[in-house]
Amino acid sequence: MILSRISRALKDQNWLAVGIEFVIVILGVVIGFQISNWNQVQSDRRGETELLRRLHNDLLVLDEGRDQLSPLYANLLDRVLTARRALLSETPPPGLETQICAGLAASHDFDQPPDSLPTIEELIATGRMDLIRDNVVREQALSTLQLRDFARSVRQNLFEAQVSLMSAHPEHFTLSLETRPDGRESVRIECDLDSMRADPAFLADTVLNTRGLTDFVSFPLSFVDTHLDRLHAEVDEALGLETGHPARSEAETPS
Numbered sequence: 001m002i003l004s005r006i007s008r009a010l011k012d013q014n015w016l017a018v019g020i021e022f023v024i025v026i027l028g029v030v031i032g033f034q035i036s037n038w039n040q041v042q043s044d045r046r047g048e049t050e051l052l053r054r055l056h057n058d059l060l061v062l063d064e065g066r067d068q069l070s071p072l073y074a075n076l077l078d079r080v081l082t083a084r085r086a087l088l089s090e091t092p093p094p095g096l097e098t099q100i101c102a103g104l105a106a107s108h109d110f111d112q113p114p115d116s117l118p119t120i121e122e123l124i125a126t127g128r129m130d131l132i133r134d135n136v137v138r139e140q141a142l143s144t145l146q147l148r149d150f151a152r153s154v155r156q157n158l159f160e161a162q163v164s165l166m167s168a169h170p171e172h173f174t175l176s177l178e179t180r181p182d183g184r185e186s187v188r189i190e191c192d193l194d195s196m197r198a199d200p201a202f203l204a205d206t207v208l209n210t211r212g213l214t215d216f217v218s219f220p221l222s223f224v225d226t227h228l229d230r231l232h233a234e235v236d237e238a239l240g241l242e243t244g245h246p247a248r249s250e251a252e253t254p255s
């Protein structure tokens with residue numbers, strides 16, 4: 001239609017009409033391009049929000065798992081430090097309480113804390129990290145992931161260096177079976193404080209385990225927690241959520 005009008009105007013040497021038709025064609029192309037560009041921007045924005053929501057959910061799942069582990073290991077470390085004081089102090093207590101003794105027996109054992117960030121891992125694996133256009137969130141996510149990988153190897157190295165005190169030095173422990181008030185059986189562990197204090201190899205292994213457990217609690221647990229919290233706060237801000245929102249269900253359905 002436009003082409004036939006242009007060719008007729010050319011034939012009639014009507015240059016004004018030719019010019020107007022050209023302007024109409026160019027304007028049409030420019031407007032079409034702008035609309036498609038705007039649609040792309042809107043679609044990218046929706047995609048980014050969806051990714052941030054998924055990342056937020058990953059962080060909530062991690063929070064939940066890690067919030068349960070952290071107090072357990074803080075408590076274990078507390079008991080092991082109490083035991084170390086009793087073992088090395090010049091004025092020892094008369095014996096080790098059962099709970100403290102059980103802590104000593106478990107001092108070598110720490111699990112890999114939950115640390116998966118599947119949304120970020122998937123974006124990196126597929127080379128689409130630029131879909132998160134918020135610079136602060138993207139950089140914090142990348143540095144958290146890097147730190148997470150380092151923390152994994154630190155935990156593995158610490159874990160491999162720990163000694164099961166009960167397996168390596170069984171002569172200092174006495175095991176017995178007891179029935180709890182709810183009818184379930186459990187193993188009671190008792191420690192011979194005097195023989196432990198007199199055994200340099202046992203003391204050395206205890207010091208080693210205490211150091212390993214302290215490092216585990218301070219780096220793969222607490223330090224990584226701090227970075228995850230920072231990332232969570234950035235994602236909250238990007239999604240317009242209040243930082244420190246209490247419940248997972250409330251956070252998952254932002255208004």
Ligand SMILES: [Zn+2]
Pocket residue numbers: 056232236241243244245251
């Ligand atoms: Zn949140």
